[in-house]
Amino acid sequence: MTEYADLLPAVVKAANRGAEFLMGGFDPGARPLDRNAIRAVAVHIEGGSRAAVREALDGLLPSAGWLDEDENGNDVPPGEWWIVDGAEGGVNYVYGLPEWAVTITLVRDGVPQLTVVRQPIGDLTYTAVKGAGAHLNGDPLRVSAKNDLRVAMVTASQAGNSPAVHARFGRAITTMLDNTLLVRNTIPTTFPILTVASGQHDVFFQYDPDLPGTAAGVLLATEAGGVATEISGAPWVPQSPDVLIAAPGLHAAAAKLLDSVQQP
Template sequence: MTLLTAVTEAARKAGARLLTVHSPSARPSDRADLFAAVSRNDAVALDGLRAELAVARPGAGWLEDEQETTELPPGEWWAVDAVEGNVNHVHGLAEWAVTVTLLRDGVPVLAVVHQPIGDHTYTAVAGEGAWLDGTRLRVSAKRDLGAAIVTTGQAESGQTATYRRIGDSVTAMLGRALLVRVSVPSTFPLLLLANGQNDGFWQYEPVLSGLAAGLLLATEAGATATRIDGSPWRPGSPDVLITVPALHEAAVAALSSVG
């Protein structure tokens, strides 16, 4: 069994377990109810997933919460969001998934995103392209930012300055792009970018487990990924910009006014 096959099977099993506790009629009544359901989902998804990944790649480390916004040590690391879009799940929505990424020396090299509702599986291996259910993905051919759909999203920062930058960046893009969206979680706009249905994504204070899989899928489909100022992106970078190649320079310019 190849590593990609093993990871895909593990993600699909975790997704199947999450389906058993998903209800389209779910409506948490308050924050306590919401977070109890979120914790339950994490436990359900991780039951077996972490052990299966450890068997698939015994030497790889497991990304802990405190490492999600810092530079990673050398070696291989699993960046896993067992319920990407957990808040969507507990509100009965369909936009949630299991995401698994293997990083090697800070670079994503393998990714699987399994979306149980609809039974869709996205996969990517560095240098081998991005795929959805066996069909190769490619970014759009857009060359004009004024014709582009771009997206940003809220990360887990809690800092007023970050919230201000998010708002300022949306304002900056509203005058340049065709359509500006704000979406949570970050994986889904990156899947659309990889599939040519979205043209750019940026985020301040990104969390690696929510970013890594979509970043690899988008870049393997032909996108360009950097920091917002155009400099190289690495785990721990305080922001990220991922676009269709022909739009990257214009996107950097559009966001350059955000302090």
């Protein structure tokens, strides 16, 4: 039993509280027509779900703070912090797609210790505690055993708002297409990492990653046997400018390939 394992049932309940709020307003037929409509729904669902999660977590771990991503960005101070995305994949939710979730991660001194990802569509609950493995609905997750990048299924998630990041991402996608079996780009961050943790995909990378999705995904993937670093090979930390998560037999080759396209 690891240090935080006893908290897991309560954190699952908190994630369910947020998911129940989201399900109450979910419309599979929604098709917003402009950015204002998208933003209005996204703000509403994120605020309502986070409030439900925070109420459920209140008092569970008095030593832990509540990280405000808008205020702190990816800067996680020392100590214990709850990092929550009340509507991970909000744009998918707004368009009636099923890939959205509530993510809750407990980080201590910058290292994810416990995470829950609750996807109500499909009744899927992903959990991980550092040192205790990763699970989907209680069943263990395990990353791919592949060791040949030429047959690798690669997944990525777009991020960043600058033309330079977009250009680098485009070069990386092209390079991966030329050297692997298949490349898939999707959002939000958490979902493609979940497919690496489950062995359905073999490699994931992202530039300018968002913290809630990456923190949850890093713990799930590494507890499933994967390797998570920056593309340079440096250890992943919340402030990392990019992230590479892969099966052990593919990580070094993927890092070398991506590192070759870091600059124009």
